[in-house]
Amino acid sequence: MDRQMRRLLLIAVVLLGAAAEAAVRFAAATEPATAVSGETAAAGQTGQIDLGPRLDELIAARGRQSDGARLAALFDLTWRWALQEYPELATSIGVPGENDRWSDSSLAAIARRNALAPKVVAAAESIDRSRLNAAERLNYDLFLRQARLEVEGNRFHREYLAISQMGGVQQGIPQLLSYMPTQTIAQYRDVLARLRGIPRVIEDTMALLERGRAAGITPPRVTLRDVPAQVVAQLVDDPAKSPMLTAFTKFPAAIAAPEQEALRREAYEVFRGAVAPAFRKLHDYLEATYVPQARDSIAMSAMPDGQAWYAYAVRTQTTTDLAPRQIHEIGLAEVKRIRAEMDALIQKIGFKGSFADFQLFLRTDPRFFFTSSEELLTAYRDLCKRIDPQLIKLFGKLPRLPYGVQRMPAYSEKSQTSAYYDPGSLAGGRPGYFFVNTYDLKSRPKWGMEQLALHEAVPGHHLQVALAQELEGVPEWRKYDSYTAYAEGWGLYAESLGAEVGLYQDPYSDFGRLTAEIWRALRLVVDTGLHALGWTRQQAIDYMKANSANTEHDITVEVDRYIVWPGQALAYKIGELKIKEVRAYAEKELGPKFDLRSFHDHVLANGALPLDVLDGQIRAWVAEAKGAPPADAAR
16 A cells, blocks of 8 residues: 555545544544434434534533443544544545535644544543443444544644645545546536635645744655646646546536536636636745755654654554664564575576676566556556455455556656555445556566555455445444554555465566565664664665665655655554464464464454554454453453
8 A cells, every 4th residue: 555645544634634634533433323412313414513512411421321322422423523524534435415525624623623632532531441342342442542642643733744745635636526426417516616615725735834834844855856746737728638627528428418518617617717726826835935945854853843753653653662763673684584585586596696686687677567558557457357266265255345457647656656555435336446656667567566466456455445344333433444554564464465366476476575575674674764763865765775676766756755654664564564473373373273264354354453452353263263251352
Protein backbone atom coordinates (compact mmCIF):
# COMPACT_ATOMS: atom_id res chain seq x y z
CA MET A 1 0.00 0.00 0.00
CA ASP A 2 2.73 2.40 -0.99
CA ARG A 3 0.63 5.52 -1.27
CA GLN A 4 -0.23 8.17 1.30
CA MET A 5 -3.35 7.44 3.27
CA ARG A 6 -4.49 4.40 1.34
CA ARG A 7 -5.03 1.88 4.11
CA LEU A 8 -8.31 3.27 4.96
CA LEU A 9 -7.42 6.63 6.15
CA LEU A 10 -9.88 7.18 3.33
CA ILE A 11 -10.38 10.08 0.99
CA ALA A 12 -11.26 12.46 3.81
CA VAL A 13 -7.76 12.10 5.13
CA VAL A 14 -6.06 12.30 1.74
CA LEU A 15 -7.92 15.51 1.13
CA LEU A 16 -7.59 17.23 4.46
CA GLY A 17 -4.71 15.56 6.27
CA ALA A 18 -4.70 14.95 10.00
CA ALA A 19 -7.67 17.22 10.61
CA ALA A 20 -9.92 14.65 8.97
CA GLU A 21 -7.96 11.72 10.33
CA ALA A 22 -9.12 12.78 13.77
CA ALA A 23 -12.66 11.70 13.09
CA VAL A 24 -11.72 8.47 11.39
CA ARG A 25 -9.45 7.51 14.26
CA PHE A 26 -11.88 8.01 17.16
CA ALA A 27 -15.32 7.99 15.53
CA ALA A 28 -17.30 4.80 15.92
CA ALA A 29 -20.69 3.33 15.23
CA THR A 30 -22.90 0.31 15.50
CA GLU A 31 -25.99 -0.73 13.63
CA PRO A 32 -28.56 2.03 14.26
CA ALA A 33 -28.82 2.08 18.04
CA THR A 34 -31.12 3.81 20.47
CA ALA A 35 -29.29 6.91 21.63
CA VAL A 36 -29.60 8.40 25.11
CA SER A 37 -32.32 10.84 24.04
CA GLY A 38 -34.33 8.10 22.35
CA GLU A 39 -33.41 8.99 18.78
CA THR A 40 -33.00 6.17 16.30
CA ALA A 41 -31.44 6.99 12.96
CA ALA A 42 -29.14 5.44 10.40
CA ALA A 43 -25.96 7.15 9.34
CA GLY A 44 -26.58 9.86 6.77
CA GLN A 45 -30.29 10.15 7.68
CA THR A 46 -30.25 12.54 10.63
CA GLY A 47 -30.11 16.26 11.16
CA GLN A 48 -27.11 18.09 12.50
CA ILE A 49 -25.51 16.55 15.58
CA ASP A 50 -24.10 18.86 18.26
CA LEU A 51 -21.64 16.34 19.64
CA GLY A 52 -20.54 18.10 22.84
CA PRO A 53 -23.95 18.29 24.56
CA ARG A 54 -24.82 14.80 23.36
CA LEU A 55 -21.68 13.42 24.96
CA ASP A 56 -22.53 15.23 28.20
CA GLU A 57 -25.98 13.68 28.04
CA LEU A 58 -24.50 10.21 27.55
CA ILE A 59 -22.17 10.63 30.53
CA ALA A 60 -25.06 11.86 32.70
CA ALA A 61 -27.02 8.70 31.85
CA ARG A 62 -24.53 6.57 33.81
CA GLY A 63 -26.48 4.35 36.19
CA ARG A 64 -29.76 4.92 34.35
CA GLN A 65 -28.90 2.82 31.31
CA SER A 66 -26.83 -0.31 30.95
CA ASP A 67 -23.18 0.14 30.02
CA GLY A 68 -23.69 -1.93 26.89
CA ALA A 69 -26.53 0.32 25.73
CA ARG A 70 -24.52 3.47 26.42
CA LEU A 71 -21.54 2.02 24.54
CA ALA A 72 -23.75 1.31 21.51
CA ALA A 73 -25.15 4.83 21.75
CA LEU A 74 -21.63 6.29 21.90
CA PHE A 75 -20.60 4.36 18.83
CA ASP A 76 -23.71 5.38 16.92
CA LEU A 77 -23.45 9.03 17.93
CA THR A 78 -19.79 9.53 17.09
CA TRP A 79 -20.02 7.66 13.80
CA ARG A 80 -22.97 9.72 12.59
CA TRP A 81 -21.14 12.86 13.71
CA ALA A 82 -18.06 11.78 11.76
CA LEU A 83 -20.09 11.32 8.58
CA GLN A 84 -21.59 14.76 9.16
CA GLU A 85 -18.25 16.45 9.85
CA TYR A 86 -16.40 14.64 7.07
CA PRO A 87 -18.76 14.16 4.12
CA GLU A 88 -15.80 12.92 2.05
CA LEU A 89 -15.73 9.89 4.34
CA ALA A 90 -19.42 9.25 3.71
CA THR A 91 -18.87 9.45 -0.05
CA SER A 92 -15.88 7.14 0.00
CA ILE A 93 -17.71 4.36 1.84
CA GLY A 94 -20.98 4.79 -0.06
CA VAL A 95 -23.22 6.42 2.58
CA PRO A 96 -25.69 8.76 0.81
CA GLY A 97 -26.88 12.17 1.92
CA GLU A 98 -23.60 14.06 2.31
CA ASN A 99 -22.31 14.21 -1.27
CA ASP A 100 -22.88 17.92 -1.87
CA ARG A 101 -20.50 19.21 0.82
CA TRP A 102 -16.84 19.42 1.77
CA SER A 103 -15.51 19.23 5.30
CA ASP A 104 -14.91 22.50 7.09
CA SER A 105 -11.12 22.55 7.37
CA SER A 106 -10.85 26.10 8.69
CA LEU A 107 -8.66 26.79 11.70
CA ALA A 108 -11.76 27.48 13.79
CA ALA A 109 -13.40 24.19 12.83
CA ILE A 110 -10.24 22.23 13.61
CA ALA A 111 -9.97 23.89 17.02
CA ARG A 112 -13.62 23.06 17.70
CA ARG A 113 -13.10 19.41 16.80
CA ASN A 114 -9.91 19.15 18.81
CA ALA A 115 -11.77 20.46 21.85
CA LEU A 116 -14.28 17.63 21.49
CA ALA A 117 -11.64 14.87 21.60
CA PRO A 118 -11.24 14.88 25.44
CA LYS A 119 -15.02 14.68 25.77
CA VAL A 120 -15.05 11.53 23.66
CA VAL A 121 -12.47 10.03 26.02
CA ALA A 122 -14.53 11.06 29.06
CA ALA A 123 -17.67 9.51 27.57
CA ALA A 124 -15.87 6.23 26.93
CA GLU A 125 -14.28 6.21 30.38
CA SER A 126 -17.72 6.66 31.97
CA ILE A 127 -18.59 3.15 30.78
CA ASP A 128 -17.75 0.24 33.10
CA ARG A 129 -15.73 -2.21 30.98
CA SER A 130 -16.33 -5.06 33.42
CA ARG A 131 -20.06 -4.95 32.63
CA LEU A 132 -19.53 -5.56 28.91
CA ASN A 133 -19.46 -8.90 27.10
CA ALA A 134 -16.33 -10.11 25.28
CA ALA A 135 -17.26 -8.63 21.89
CA GLU A 136 -18.18 -5.31 23.48
CA ARG A 137 -14.91 -5.24 25.40
CA LEU A 138 -12.91 -5.59 22.20
CA ASN A 139 -14.84 -2.74 20.59
CA TYR A 140 -14.51 -0.64 23.73
CA ASP A 141 -10.77 -1.17 24.05
CA LEU A 142 -10.11 -0.26 20.44
CA PHE A 143 -12.31 2.83 20.61
CA LEU A 144 -10.83 4.14 23.86
CA ARG A 145 -7.30 3.45 22.71
CA GLN A 146 -7.79 5.54 19.58
CA ALA A 147 -9.62 8.29 21.42
CA ARG A 148 -6.76 8.69 23.87
CA LEU A 149 -4.19 8.68 21.08
CA GLU A 150 -6.17 11.39 19.29
CA VAL A 151 -6.08 13.64 22.35
CA GLU A 152 -2.35 13.07 22.68
CA GLY A 153 -1.71 13.72 18.99
CA ASN A 154 -3.58 17.01 18.80
CA ARG A 155 -0.66 18.83 20.42
CA PHE A 156 1.45 18.38 17.30
CA HIS A 157 -0.54 20.50 14.79
CA ARG A 158 -0.66 17.76 12.19
CA GLU A 159 -3.21 19.84 10.29
CA TYR A 160 -0.49 22.28 9.20
CA LEU A 161 1.03 19.58 6.99
CA ALA A 162 -1.94 19.80 4.65
CA ILE A 163 -0.05 19.24 1.42
CA SER A 164 2.94 17.27 0.19
CA GLN A 165 4.07 15.40 -2.88
CA MET A 166 2.16 12.40 -1.52
CA GLY A 167 -1.23 14.00 -1.05
CA GLY A 168 -3.38 17.06 -0.50
CA VAL A 169 -6.10 18.95 -2.33
CA GLN A 170 -4.27 18.68 -5.65
CA GLN A 171 -4.77 14.91 -5.52
CA GLY A 172 -7.65 14.43 -3.09
CA ILE A 173 -10.15 16.68 -4.84
CA PRO A 174 -10.06 14.99 -8.27
CA GLN A 175 -9.96 11.57 -6.68
CA LEU A 176 -12.99 12.20 -4.49
CA LEU A 177 -14.93 13.63 -7.42
CA SER A 178 -14.16 10.48 -9.39
CA TYR A 179 -15.74 8.42 -6.59
CA MET A 180 -19.05 10.26 -6.55
CA PRO A 181 -22.20 8.47 -7.79
CA THR A 182 -23.43 9.89 -11.11
CA GLN A 183 -26.53 7.99 -12.14
CA THR A 184 -29.19 10.67 -11.67
CA ILE A 185 -29.55 14.41 -12.23
CA ALA A 186 -29.65 14.91 -8.45
CA GLN A 187 -26.29 13.16 -8.11
CA TYR A 188 -24.82 15.39 -10.81
CA ARG A 189 -26.13 18.35 -8.83
CA ASP A 190 -24.11 17.08 -5.89
CA VAL A 191 -20.98 17.05 -8.05
CA LEU A 192 -21.70 20.61 -9.16
CA ALA A 193 -22.17 21.69 -5.55
CA ARG A 194 -18.81 20.25 -4.65
CA LEU A 195 -17.18 21.94 -7.63
CA ARG A 196 -18.54 25.27 -6.39
CA GLY A 197 -17.13 24.53 -2.94
CA ILE A 198 -13.56 23.94 -4.13
CA PRO A 199 -12.42 27.60 -3.71
CA ARG A 200 -13.27 27.50 0.00
CA VAL A 201 -11.45 24.19 0.45
CA ILE A 202 -8.35 25.64 -1.19
CA GLU A 203 -8.57 28.85 0.84
CA ASP A 204 -8.73 26.81 4.05
CA THR A 205 -5.79 24.70 2.89
CA MET A 206 -3.72 27.79 2.16
CA ALA A 207 -4.55 29.18 5.61
CA LEU A 208 -3.29 25.96 7.21
CA LEU A 209 -0.13 26.01 5.11
CA GLU A 210 0.54 29.63 5.99
CA ARG A 211 0.07 28.99 9.70
CA GLY A 212 2.43 26.03 9.43
CA ARG A 213 5.00 28.08 7.49
CA ALA A 214 4.99 30.74 10.19
CA ALA A 215 5.41 28.08 12.89
CA GLY A 216 8.19 26.19 11.10
CA ILE A 217 5.96 23.16 10.52
CA THR A 218 6.24 22.31 6.82
CA PRO A 219 7.46 19.42 4.71
CA PRO A 220 11.13 19.81 3.75
CA ARG A 221 11.58 22.03 0.71
CA VAL A 222 13.35 19.32 -1.27
CA THR A 223 10.30 17.05 -1.15
CA LEU A 224 7.96 19.77 -2.45
CA ARG A 225 9.71 20.17 -5.79
CA ASP A 226 6.95 18.49 -7.83
CA VAL A 227 3.93 19.83 -5.95
CA PRO A 228 3.41 23.03 -7.97
CA ALA A 229 3.43 20.90 -11.13
CA GLN A 230 0.83 18.59 -9.58
CA VAL A 231 -1.41 21.62 -9.13
CA VAL A 232 -0.73 22.82 -12.68
CA ALA A 233 -1.90 19.41 -13.94
CA GLN A 234 -5.41 20.42 -12.83
CA LEU A 235 -5.28 23.67 -14.87
CA VAL A 236 -6.28 22.46 -18.32
CA ASP A 237 -7.51 24.85 -21.01
CA ASP A 238 -10.26 22.49 -22.07
CA PRO A 239 -12.55 21.61 -19.11
CA ALA A 240 -13.42 18.35 -20.85
CA LYS A 241 -9.85 17.21 -20.20
CA SER A 242 -9.91 18.03 -16.48
CA PRO A 243 -9.63 14.97 -14.18
CA MET A 244 -12.18 16.74 -11.99
CA LEU A 245 -14.86 16.71 -14.70
CA THR A 246 -14.68 13.16 -16.01
CA ALA A 247 -18.28 12.58 -14.91
CA PHE A 248 -19.44 15.17 -17.45
CA THR A 249 -17.77 13.49 -20.44
CA LYS A 250 -20.05 10.45 -20.42
CA PHE A 251 -23.56 10.39 -18.97
CA PRO A 252 -25.87 7.45 -18.21
CA ALA A 253 -28.54 6.85 -20.85
CA ALA A 254 -31.29 7.63 -18.32
CA ILE A 255 -30.37 11.33 -18.49
CA ALA A 256 -31.78 12.95 -21.61
CA ALA A 257 -29.46 14.70 -24.05
CA PRO A 258 -30.71 18.26 -23.34
CA GLU A 259 -30.20 17.75 -19.62
CA GLN A 260 -26.75 16.31 -20.25
CA GLU A 261 -25.79 19.39 -22.22
CA ALA A 262 -27.12 21.71 -19.51
CA LEU A 263 -25.19 19.91 -16.79
CA ARG A 264 -22.03 19.85 -18.87
CA ARG A 265 -22.28 23.55 -19.66
CA GLU A 266 -22.80 24.41 -16.01
CA ALA A 267 -19.82 22.28 -14.95
CA TYR A 268 -17.55 23.94 -17.50
CA GLU A 269 -18.68 27.39 -16.34
CA VAL A 270 -17.96 26.51 -12.70
CA PHE A 271 -14.58 25.12 -13.66
CA ARG A 272 -13.57 28.25 -15.60
CA GLY A 273 -15.05 30.73 -13.16
CA ALA A 274 -14.27 29.19 -9.77
CA VAL A 275 -12.24 25.97 -9.80
CA ALA A 276 -9.40 26.96 -12.15
CA PRO A 277 -8.84 30.37 -10.51
CA ALA A 278 -8.67 28.71 -7.08
CA PHE A 279 -6.08 26.17 -8.23
CA ARG A 280 -4.14 28.93 -9.99
CA LYS A 281 -4.05 30.90 -6.76
CA LEU A 282 -2.82 27.83 -4.88
CA HIS A 283 -0.12 27.24 -7.48
CA ASP A 284 1.11 30.83 -7.27
CA TYR A 285 1.24 30.69 -3.48
CA LEU A 286 3.13 27.40 -3.50
CA GLU A 287 5.61 28.49 -6.13
CA ALA A 288 6.28 32.03 -4.87
CA THR A 289 5.93 31.66 -1.10
CA TYR A 290 5.41 28.25 0.44
CA VAL A 291 7.95 26.08 -1.34
CA PRO A 292 10.80 28.65 -1.26
CA GLN A 293 10.21 29.27 2.45
CA ALA A 294 9.68 25.65 3.49
CA ARG A 295 12.22 24.29 5.93
CA ASP A 296 15.68 23.12 4.90
CA SER A 297 15.86 20.38 7.54
CA ILE A 298 14.50 16.91 6.82
CA ALA A 299 14.06 15.30 10.26
CA MET A 300 10.74 15.46 12.05
CA SER A 301 12.77 16.03 15.21
CA ALA A 302 13.90 19.37 13.71
CA MET A 303 10.36 20.78 13.89
CA PRO A 304 8.84 22.27 17.06
CA ASP A 305 8.24 19.48 19.59
CA GLY A 306 9.58 17.22 16.87
CA GLN A 307 11.31 14.61 19.00
CA ALA A 308 8.12 13.86 20.91
CA TRP A 309 6.17 14.03 17.66
CA TYR A 310 8.32 11.37 16.06
CA ALA A 311 8.08 9.13 19.13
CA TYR A 312 4.30 9.47 18.91
CA ALA A 313 4.36 8.68 15.18
CA VAL A 314 6.44 5.56 15.79
CA ARG A 315 4.11 4.38 18.53
CA THR A 316 0.92 4.94 16.56
CA GLN A 317 2.21 3.54 13.27
CA THR A 318 3.68 0.35 14.76
CA THR A 319 1.16 -0.08 17.64
CA THR A 320 4.15 -0.99 19.83
CA ASP A 321 6.27 0.68 22.49
CA LEU A 322 9.49 0.11 20.57
CA ALA A 323 11.88 3.06 20.65
CA PRO A 324 13.42 4.38 17.41
CA ARG A 325 16.84 2.98 18.35
CA GLN A 326 15.36 -0.49 18.97
CA ILE A 327 13.63 -0.43 15.59
CA HIS A 328 16.86 0.71 13.95
CA GLU A 329 18.66 -2.32 15.39
CA ILE A 330 15.88 -4.69 14.29
CA GLY A 331 16.26 -3.23 10.82
CA LEU A 332 20.02 -3.76 10.74
CA ALA A 333 19.58 -7.40 11.79
CA GLU A 334 16.89 -8.02 9.15
CA VAL A 335 19.00 -6.41 6.43
CA LYS A 336 21.88 -8.69 7.34
CA ARG A 337 19.67 -11.80 7.31
CA ILE A 338 17.95 -11.04 4.00
CA ARG A 339 21.18 -9.93 2.36
CA ALA A 340 22.64 -13.37 3.09
CA GLU A 341 19.64 -14.99 1.34
CA MET A 342 20.11 -12.67 -1.63
CA ASP A 343 23.79 -13.57 -1.90
CA ALA A 344 22.91 -17.27 -1.83
CA LEU A 345 20.34 -16.84 -4.61
CA ILE A 346 22.80 -14.89 -6.76
CA GLN A 347 25.24 -17.76 -6.38
CA LYS A 348 22.49 -20.25 -7.29
CA ILE A 349 21.66 -18.23 -10.42
CA GLY A 350 25.29 -18.48 -11.40
CA PHE A 351 25.95 -14.79 -11.88
CA LYS A 352 29.63 -13.91 -12.03
CA GLY A 353 30.34 -10.62 -10.37
CA SER A 354 29.77 -8.61 -7.19
CA PHE A 355 26.48 -7.78 -5.52
CA ALA A 356 26.74 -4.28 -6.99
CA ASP A 357 27.28 -5.78 -10.44
CA PHE A 358 24.17 -7.93 -10.06
CA GLN A 359 22.17 -4.89 -8.96
CA LEU A 360 23.31 -3.00 -12.03
CA PHE A 361 22.37 -5.99 -14.20
CA LEU A 362 18.84 -6.05 -12.73
CA ARG A 363 18.43 -2.29 -13.12
CA THR A 364 19.60 -2.07 -16.72
CA ASP A 365 19.20 -5.30 -18.70
CA PRO A 366 16.42 -4.80 -21.29
CA ARG A 367 14.96 -8.25 -20.67
CA PHE A 368 13.58 -7.01 -17.34
CA PHE A 369 11.52 -4.11 -18.68
CA PHE A 370 8.49 -3.50 -20.85
CA THR A 371 8.64 -1.04 -23.70
CA SER A 372 5.08 0.28 -23.38
CA SER A 373 2.76 1.14 -20.51
CA GLU A 374 0.02 -1.01 -22.07
CA GLU A 375 2.28 -4.07 -21.93
CA LEU A 376 3.01 -3.41 -18.25
CA LEU A 377 -0.65 -2.92 -17.39
CA THR A 378 -1.73 -6.03 -19.31
CA ALA A 379 0.96 -8.12 -17.61
CA TYR A 380 -0.28 -7.04 -14.17
CA ARG A 381 -3.86 -7.90 -15.11
CA ASP A 382 -2.82 -11.33 -16.34
CA LEU A 383 -0.79 -11.93 -13.19
CA CYS A 384 -3.70 -11.07 -10.89
CA LYS A 385 -6.00 -13.39 -12.80
CA ARG A 386 -3.52 -16.21 -12.28
CA ILE A 387 -3.45 -15.57 -8.54
CA ASP A 388 -7.22 -15.35 -8.03
CA PRO A 389 -8.16 -19.05 -8.42
CA GLN A 390 -5.32 -20.10 -6.10
CA LEU A 391 -6.65 -18.15 -3.11
CA ILE A 392 -8.97 -20.94 -2.03
CA LYS A 393 -5.87 -22.91 -1.04
CA LEU A 394 -5.04 -20.29 1.58
CA PHE A 395 -8.41 -18.99 2.82
CA GLY A 396 -11.71 -20.46 3.88
CA LYS A 397 -13.51 -17.15 3.39
CA LEU A 398 -13.05 -14.80 0.43
CA PRO A 399 -14.67 -11.39 -0.08
CA ARG A 400 -17.55 -10.62 -2.43
CA LEU A 401 -16.15 -7.24 -3.52
CA PRO A 402 -14.24 -7.48 -6.82
CA TYR A 403 -11.14 -5.53 -7.74
CA GLY A 404 -9.55 -4.23 -10.93
CA VAL A 405 -6.10 -3.18 -12.13
CA GLN A 406 -5.77 0.39 -13.40
CA ARG A 407 -3.11 2.85 -14.50
CA MET A 408 -2.14 5.43 -11.88
CA PRO A 409 -3.43 8.96 -12.62
CA ALA A 410 -0.95 10.91 -14.74
CA TYR A 411 -1.11 13.98 -12.51
CA SER A 412 0.46 12.12 -9.58
CA GLU A 413 2.56 9.31 -11.05
CA LYS A 414 5.91 11.12 -11.19
CA SER A 415 6.11 11.55 -7.41
CA GLN A 416 4.40 8.29 -6.45
CA THR A 417 5.77 4.87 -5.76
CA SER A 418 5.29 1.81 -7.94
CA ALA A 419 1.71 0.96 -6.99
CA TYR A 420 -1.04 1.38 -4.45
CA TYR A 421 -4.39 -0.14 -3.55
CA ASP A 422 -7.52 1.99 -3.42
CA PRO A 423 -10.39 0.48 -1.39
CA GLY A 424 -13.74 -0.09 -3.00
CA SER A 425 -17.18 0.02 -1.43
CA LEU A 426 -19.94 -2.58 -1.48
CA ALA A 427 -22.45 0.03 -0.40
CA GLY A 428 -21.29 2.46 -3.05
CA GLY A 429 -21.08 -0.15 -5.81
CA ARG A 430 -17.41 0.60 -6.42
CA PRO A 431 -14.75 -2.13 -6.80
CA GLY A 432 -11.33 -1.92 -5.24
CA TYR A 433 -8.48 -0.96 -7.55
CA PHE A 434 -4.82 -1.91 -7.75
CA PHE A 435 -3.23 1.20 -9.29
CA VAL A 436 -0.01 0.63 -11.22
CA ASN A 437 2.56 3.34 -11.94
CA THR A 438 3.50 3.34 -15.63
CA TYR A 439 5.72 6.45 -15.45
CA ASP A 440 9.39 5.81 -16.35
CA LEU A 441 9.15 2.19 -17.47
CA LYS A 442 12.85 1.67 -16.71
CA SER A 443 11.90 1.98 -13.03
CA ARG A 444 9.28 -0.81 -13.24
CA PRO A 445 11.17 -4.13 -13.56
CA LYS A 446 9.36 -7.36 -14.35
CA TRP A 447 11.11 -9.12 -11.49
CA GLY A 448 9.28 -6.90 -8.99
CA MET A 449 5.79 -7.54 -10.27
CA GLU A 450 4.79 -10.73 -8.47
CA GLN A 451 5.49 -9.52 -4.95
CA LEU A 452 3.82 -6.16 -5.72
CA ALA A 453 0.61 -7.79 -6.96
CA LEU A 454 0.53 -10.09 -3.93
CA HIS A 455 0.93 -7.11 -1.61
CA GLU A 456 -1.40 -4.55 -3.16
CA ALA A 457 -4.13 -6.77 -4.61
CA VAL A 458 -4.54 -10.39 -3.48
CA PRO A 459 -4.01 -11.91 -1.02
CA GLY A 460 -2.81 -8.56 0.33
CA HIS A 461 -4.70 -5.33 0.70
CA HIS A 462 -7.77 -6.05 -1.37
CA LEU A 463 -8.54 -9.28 0.40
CA GLN A 464 -7.92 -7.83 3.88
CA VAL A 465 -9.79 -4.56 3.32
CA ALA A 466 -12.73 -6.11 1.49
CA LEU A 467 -13.21 -8.78 4.17
CA ALA A 468 -13.16 -6.08 6.84
CA GLN A 469 -15.94 -4.22 5.04
CA GLU A 470 -18.01 -7.40 5.07
CA LEU A 471 -17.69 -8.03 8.81
CA GLU A 472 -21.00 -8.83 10.48
CA GLY A 473 -22.13 -8.10 14.01
CA VAL A 474 -19.58 -5.33 14.60
CA PRO A 475 -19.92 -1.56 14.96
CA GLU A 476 -19.83 0.12 11.58
CA TRP A 477 -16.56 1.92 12.31
CA ARG A 478 -14.78 -1.40 12.80
CA LYS A 479 -15.24 -2.13 9.08
CA TYR A 480 -13.17 0.92 8.17
CA ASP A 481 -10.76 1.22 11.06
CA SER A 482 -7.10 0.78 10.20
CA TYR A 483 -3.77 0.18 11.89
CA THR A 484 -0.84 0.60 9.57
CA ALA A 485 1.21 -2.14 11.23
CA TYR A 486 -1.62 -4.61 10.75
CA ALA A 487 -2.60 -3.58 7.20
CA GLU A 488 0.91 -3.21 5.85
CA GLY A 489 2.20 -6.10 7.92
CA TRP A 490 -0.47 -8.24 6.26
CA GLY A 491 0.53 -6.91 2.85
CA LEU A 492 4.16 -7.83 3.40
CA TYR A 493 3.23 -11.20 4.88
CA ALA A 494 1.06 -11.80 1.79
CA GLU A 495 4.19 -11.46 -0.37
CA SER A 496 5.67 -14.45 1.43
CA LEU A 497 2.72 -16.59 0.31
CA GLY A 498 3.67 -16.35 -3.37
CA ALA A 499 5.25 -19.77 -3.62
CA GLU A 500 2.07 -21.30 -2.19
CA VAL A 501 0.04 -19.94 -5.13
CA GLY A 502 2.54 -20.94 -7.81
CA LEU A 503 4.62 -17.76 -8.06
CA TYR A 504 8.36 -17.10 -7.65
CA GLN A 505 9.23 -19.96 -9.98
CA ASP A 506 11.55 -17.66 -11.90
CA PRO A 507 14.72 -17.01 -9.85
CA TYR A 508 14.68 -13.33 -10.78
CA SER A 509 11.13 -12.97 -9.45
CA ASP A 510 12.23 -14.77 -6.31
CA PHE A 511 15.05 -12.25 -6.04
CA GLY A 512 12.37 -9.60 -6.49
CA ARG A 513 10.65 -11.02 -3.42
CA LEU A 514 13.86 -10.69 -1.43
CA THR A 515 14.43 -7.22 -2.83
CA ALA A 516 10.98 -6.20 -1.60
CA GLU A 517 11.59 -7.74 1.81
CA ILE A 518 14.96 -6.07 2.28
CA TRP A 519 13.34 -2.84 1.10
CA ARG A 520 11.02 -2.99 4.13
CA ALA A 521 13.93 -3.86 6.42
CA LEU A 522 15.88 -0.92 5.00
CA ARG A 523 12.96 1.29 5.94
CA LEU A 524 13.47 0.47 9.61
CA VAL A 525 17.04 1.68 9.33
CA VAL A 526 16.43 4.70 7.11
CA ASP A 527 13.27 6.11 8.71
CA THR A 528 14.77 6.05 12.18
CA GLY A 529 18.08 7.24 10.79
CA LEU A 530 16.49 10.26 9.12
CA HIS A 531 14.20 11.32 11.95
CA ALA A 532 16.01 10.27 15.11
CA LEU A 533 19.68 9.60 14.39
CA GLY A 534 20.76 12.54 12.28
CA TRP A 535 21.04 10.92 8.84
CA THR A 536 21.10 13.11 5.74
CA ARG A 537 18.84 12.57 2.75
CA GLN A 538 21.81 11.53 0.59
CA GLN A 539 23.02 9.13 3.27
CA ALA A 540 19.62 7.42 3.21
CA ILE A 541 19.63 7.23 -0.60
CA ASP A 542 23.15 5.80 -0.69
CA TYR A 543 22.36 3.18 1.97
CA MET A 544 19.33 1.96 0.03
CA LYS A 545 21.22 1.91 -3.26
CA ALA A 546 23.95 -0.20 -1.68
CA ASN A 547 21.51 -2.81 -0.37
CA SER A 548 18.74 -3.12 -2.95
CA ALA A 549 18.33 -3.50 -6.68
CA ASN A 550 15.71 -0.78 -7.05
CA THR A 551 16.37 2.04 -9.47
CA GLU A 552 17.66 5.42 -8.30
CA HIS A 553 14.38 7.13 -9.20
CA ASP A 554 12.41 4.63 -7.13
CA ILE A 555 14.81 5.00 -4.21
CA THR A 556 14.70 8.80 -4.30
CA VAL A 557 10.91 8.88 -4.37
CA GLU A 558 10.78 6.42 -1.49
CA VAL A 559 13.27 8.31 0.69
CA ASP A 560 11.30 11.50 0.14
CA ARG A 561 8.19 9.63 1.17
CA TYR A 562 9.81 8.59 4.45
CA ILE A 563 10.85 12.18 5.03
CA VAL A 564 7.31 13.59 4.69
CA TRP A 565 5.52 10.64 6.33
CA PRO A 566 7.62 9.87 9.42
CA GLY A 567 7.12 6.50 11.06
CA GLN A 568 4.67 5.06 8.52
CA ALA A 569 7.31 3.00 6.73
CA LEU A 570 8.25 1.29 9.99
CA ALA A 571 4.92 -0.47 10.16
CA TYR A 572 5.48 -2.94 7.31
CA LYS A 573 8.32 -5.00 8.75
CA ILE A 574 7.17 -4.69 12.34
CA GLY A 575 3.70 -5.93 11.38
CA GLU A 576 5.01 -8.75 9.20
CA LEU A 577 7.34 -9.97 11.94
CA LYS A 578 4.41 -10.12 14.37
CA ILE A 579 2.19 -12.08 11.96
CA LYS A 580 4.99 -14.54 11.29
CA GLU A 581 5.63 -14.79 15.03
CA VAL A 582 2.02 -15.72 15.84
CA ARG A 583 1.92 -18.15 12.92
CA ALA A 584 5.05 -19.89 14.24
CA TYR A 585 3.47 -19.97 17.69
CA ALA A 586 0.26 -21.52 16.35
CA GLU A 587 2.15 -24.09 14.26
CA LYS A 588 4.24 -25.14 17.27
CA GLU A 589 1.34 -25.31 19.70
CA LEU A 590 -1.14 -27.06 17.39
CA GLY A 591 1.29 -29.36 15.57
CA PRO A 592 -0.61 -31.54 13.08
CA LYS A 593 -3.87 -29.78 14.03
CA PHE A 594 -2.60 -26.51 12.55
CA ASP A 595 -4.58 -25.48 9.47
CA LEU A 596 -3.20 -22.62 7.37
CA ARG A 597 -6.59 -21.63 5.98
CA SER A 598 -8.05 -21.43 9.45
CA PHE A 599 -5.07 -19.41 10.68
CA HIS A 600 -5.46 -16.86 7.90
CA ASP A 601 -9.19 -16.64 8.47
CA HIS A 602 -8.61 -15.90 12.15
CA VAL A 603 -5.96 -13.26 11.44
CA LEU A 604 -8.50 -11.46 9.24
CA ALA A 605 -11.62 -12.32 11.24
CA ASN A 606 -11.82 -9.12 13.29
CA GLY A 607 -10.66 -6.53 10.79
CA ALA A 608 -7.67 -4.33 11.50
CA LEU A 609 -6.21 -4.62 15.00
CA PRO A 610 -3.23 -3.31 16.96
CA LEU A 611 -0.47 -5.90 16.99
CA ASP A 612 -0.78 -6.69 20.70
CA VAL A 613 -4.52 -7.29 20.29
CA LEU A 614 -3.90 -9.52 17.25
CA ASP A 615 -1.42 -11.51 19.34
CA GLY A 616 -4.06 -12.00 22.02
CA GLN A 617 -6.69 -13.04 19.50
CA ILE A 618 -4.48 -15.71 17.93
CA ARG A 619 -3.37 -17.05 21.29
CA ALA A 620 -7.01 -17.33 22.36
CA TRP A 621 -7.82 -19.22 19.12
CA VAL A 622 -4.89 -21.60 19.72
CA ALA A 623 -6.01 -22.20 23.30
CA GLU A 624 -9.55 -22.94 22.16
CA ALA A 625 -8.28 -25.30 19.44
CA LYS A 626 -6.30 -27.14 22.11
CA GLY A 627 -9.39 -27.43 24.27
CA ALA A 628 -8.48 -24.81 26.87
CA PRO A 629 -11.20 -22.43 28.16
CA PRO A 630 -11.22 -19.16 26.15
CA ALA A 631 -9.48 -16.18 27.73
CA ASP A 632 -10.38 -12.51 27.37
CA ALA A 633 -8.38 -11.65 24.24
CA ALA A 634 -9.75 -8.14 23.95
CA ARG A 635 -7.04 -6.47 26.01
